[in-house]
Amino acid sequence: MLFSGEFHPFRLPVPGLWLDVFQKIKSMGFNGVSFYTDWNLLEGNPGHIFTEGIWSLERFFEAASEAGIYLIARPGPYINAEVTAGGIPGWVLRINATIRCDDPEYLNATTKYMSTVANVIERAQITHGGPVVLVQPENEYATWPDVSEADFPTTMNREYMYHVEKQLLDAGITVPLIVNDNKALGYWAPGSGLGAMDIYGIDAYPLRYDCGNPTFWPTYRFPYNWQVLHEEQSPKTPFAIAEFQGGSGGGWYNCNLPLCFDRDLLRNREGVVEEKCAELVNEEAVRVVYKNNYGFGVKIFNIYMTYGGTNWGNLGYQGGYTSYDYGAAITENREIFREKYSEQKLEANFLKASPAYLTATPEPGINGSYGVPEPIAVTPLRGNSTQTNFYLIRHANFSSLSSTEYTLELPTSIGNITIPQLGGNLVLNRRDSKFHVTDYDLGGVNLIYTTAEILTRARGTGSARVLILHGGSGETHEFALHRRLGNPTVAEGSDVTITLKDEAYVVQWHVKPQRRVIRVSNVEIYLLWRNEAYAYWPMELEAAAPIGNYTSPSKDVAVIKGGYLIRSVQITHNEIRLVGDVNTTTEIEVVSTPTKNLNKIVFNGESLQTSRSKLGKLTATVAYKYPALKIPDLVNLEWKFINSLPEIDPSYDDSAWTSCTKQSTNNPRQLNTPTNMYSMDYGFHTGSLLYRGHFVANGLETSLSLNVSGGTGFGHSVWLNRTFLGSWTGAGSNTTTVQEFAFANLTLDQPYVLTVLIDDMGQDEEAPGTDAIKFPHGIFNYELSHHLKSDISWKMTGNLGGEQYADLVRGPRNEGAMYAERQGYHYPEPPDASWKSFNPIKDGLSEAGVGFFTTSFSLDIPLGWDVPMSFVFNQSSAGTTGLNYRCQLFVNGYQFGKYSKWFIYRFIGHRLICCSQ
Ligand code: GAL
Secondary structure: EEEEEEHHHHHOOOOOHHHHHHHHHHOOOOEEEEEEEEEHHHEEEEOOOOOOOOOOHHHHHHHHHHHHEEEEEEEEEOOOOOHHHHOOOOOHHHOOOOOOOOOOOHHHHHHHHHHHHHHHHHHHHHHOOOOOOEEEEEEOOOOOOOOOOOOOOOOHHHHHHHHHHHHHHOOOOOOOOEEEEEEOOOOOOOOOOOOOOOEEEEEOOOOOOOOOOOOOOOOHHHOOOOHHHHHOOOOOOOOOOEEEEEOOOOOOOOOOOOOOOHHHHHHOOOOOOOOHHHHHHOOHHHHHHHHHHHOOOOOOEEEEEEEEEEOOOOOOOOOOOOOOOOOOEEOOOOOOOHHHHHHHHHHHHHHOOOHHHOEEEEEOOOOOOOHHOOOEEEEEOOOOOOOOEEEEEEEEOOOOEEOOOOOOEEEOOOOOEHHHHHOOOOOEEOOEEEEEEEEOOOOOEEEEEEOOOEEEEEEEEOOOOEEEEEEEEOOOOEEEEEEOOOOOEEEEOOOEEEEEOEEEEEEEEEOOOEEEEEOOOOEEEEEHHHHHHHEEEEEEEEOOOOOOOOOOOOEEEEEHHHOEEEEEEEEEEEEEEEEEEEOOOOOEEEEEEEOOOOEEEEEEEEEOOOEEEOOOOOOEEOOOOOOOOOOOHHHHHOOOOEEEEHOOOOOOOOOEEEEEOOOOOOOOOOOOOOOEHHHHHHHHOOOEEEEEEEEEEOOOOOOEEEEEEEEOOOEEEEEEEEEEEEEEEOOOEEEEEEEEOOOOOOOOEEEEEEEEEEEEOOOOOOOOOOOHHOOEEEEEEEEOOOOOOHHHHEEEEOOOOOOOOOOOOOOOOOOOOOOHHHHOOOOOOOOOOOOOOOOOOOOOOOOOOOEEEEOOOOOOOOOOOOOEEEEEHHHHHHHOOHHHHHHHEOOOOEEEEEEHHHHHOOOOEEEEEEOOO
């Protein structure tokens, strides 16, 4: 099974931290990661592709190899992914061709990127010893306007898909190509006669995106028939879910239900919406909905997102905000405290330890089958070639909050039995789902059944076996082993009933926080409370080349009881070397290894004092000594200030700016102005945009009407010379707005300058063929009373250099049009000696404008500590209470994010995350 998590390197632009995320994913029991590459970020400047520094795929591949993670590469060219224009570079949006079709002009535009990236991926294929095992061309390419499902794809779509596949094949990609069909209609499946795909995959987001109502599960998209569909659509390939909902995300007011984004709730959580998305797709969702997928026999399973990261530097699309935390298992600042991390760890490890799952035949779930009551559905997965059967239990109504008791009538190697055999009931509490197994192979020892779920089973020294079982608080569980193995004894704990019943010894217990350990012959069985099981880490041991750290069914596993995180385990002679993280003083117990005579534990390079537990296990304590940290008090630092809107001065010299003199556009949206004022047609695609309109007054002017465009949530402000005319603070649904500004008494024959500053929020994503991502930003129309439109001559600027952007390190989207950005003052050590001291939090701006504030501090985090840090903006940080503002935060030149105070009243505060370099 390929059990994979989605993680985008470009959303964590610190190559040195990639290993950390890979290890956290691997330690969860996953063996893969799926990643997109964002064409837009790599080829912002047509013909110039950057794959160095933070864009280095090689470093990403090295980190994956080191952690032992297989990769699914998804280079697009269109990726969606909540990135601006779904990954299509701005310069491609202005060409005369429909995006994602077989028009040669569009195809040509993709050539250099696809061949460059595909070549890098090619070198990293598993066939060359690298981590890449699958490659996905395009993304969700399953519709086209005016083409019905029955007629899709047309020749044109087919040609396009062939082209993308061929780009990969021509670069030497030989690992299987996988399709991601969001329509689950079987498009591009091998055998469908369409293209060269090897594996058919679907994607699904059944819990949807309403993070404002995290306890409400919208079950209308929950799947019931995927195993049947799979048999129809692609019976010869493993059932693959190329993306399955691992969290959720919101946007700038993108929700219409009255309860969405409950303001007070959000404020109580420091205004951070991500925790609510994590709550929507929480550990219960993982239990119920992911297990439902195992019930369909999924073999390639990718959780989108597993680590989300940050939409830093304007890389996001108009509908998202800075954080791409996604409520995922690993938080934006790389913490793993969310319970679903641990729940996923239980599930992924169980599947890894259960090869019988891979060959079992999934059957449809039936309510009330196998003797359970009607409100419960049982989905069997029947052993083919193995004796093992899996029975998946869930509430028939997925979202039920009831507690439902049940017993199960199951066929086993000792005949048909009703479990629990020793009385009492099994129970499904709230939103839960359970795997019960029968005749499960513990490695030469047959487990007749267990109702408690399996975290893992492992080979110990010699013929020793360990089995780790867990159950929810208060539940009753049972397992049975054949009597010929002997009489089970309780080696640790108490309150366990052991009864010989016919052919088997049956062990029953009620789950409590204290663990119980049972021994039978050479098998040791741990009976754990589920939350206690979270502290157990089944860790693969390194194998000989070429497997190394990669997952392989034949690998040995060490089971370590640790704390917050165990990253890796190595055993040499009598020494076990652990690498891990603790967040409190932590007991380490070596529960099982295949190595004899261990007597030494080394944790993060330090030898620990060890002792033996009553069970004879090697144990030690990792002391947690909280380091002295100097976290800067941002409010009271010395801040320097400079005006960042000198452009409203009529004498400002804009001679180097771009003149808006083009008379036409390739854009589907035609012009309403005498000359083209779409920023994309002048090569400006990111951040803010500045327009200056020059005219000579005739004294009759009374008003200016402006139609401005900037992506949902955009805002703009307008000045006439130095006079502020007004602004649009933004709205979730507006991509444009028309406003009228009144004024009078302009002086006849005097030159005037209009300044329009637009906070551009990025392009949209799109369904294929709609060209929605080409929606232009800039000024759509204007009307100055008593003037012809042509009386105003416009100039504009965006980021320094536009497509020929200057900052090759941080890439094409990091900056916008603001003066301070164009001067590079956001880099370390700005020339601020003569700037005045002024505090953005205490003083703020006294009038409409743009201020640039800078300060410096050092963090001095002691070596060896990973200290998760966030910048938190809240309403009390608003020095100018009552005024709306937008701000961007730069750290060492990297735009960490955008914050808009206007939005906090509507729905969201913002957490900006610090990644240290
Ligand atoms: C999928 C898409 C991803 C991402 C996701 C939502 O449909 O393939 O790229 O956009 O939706 O987060």
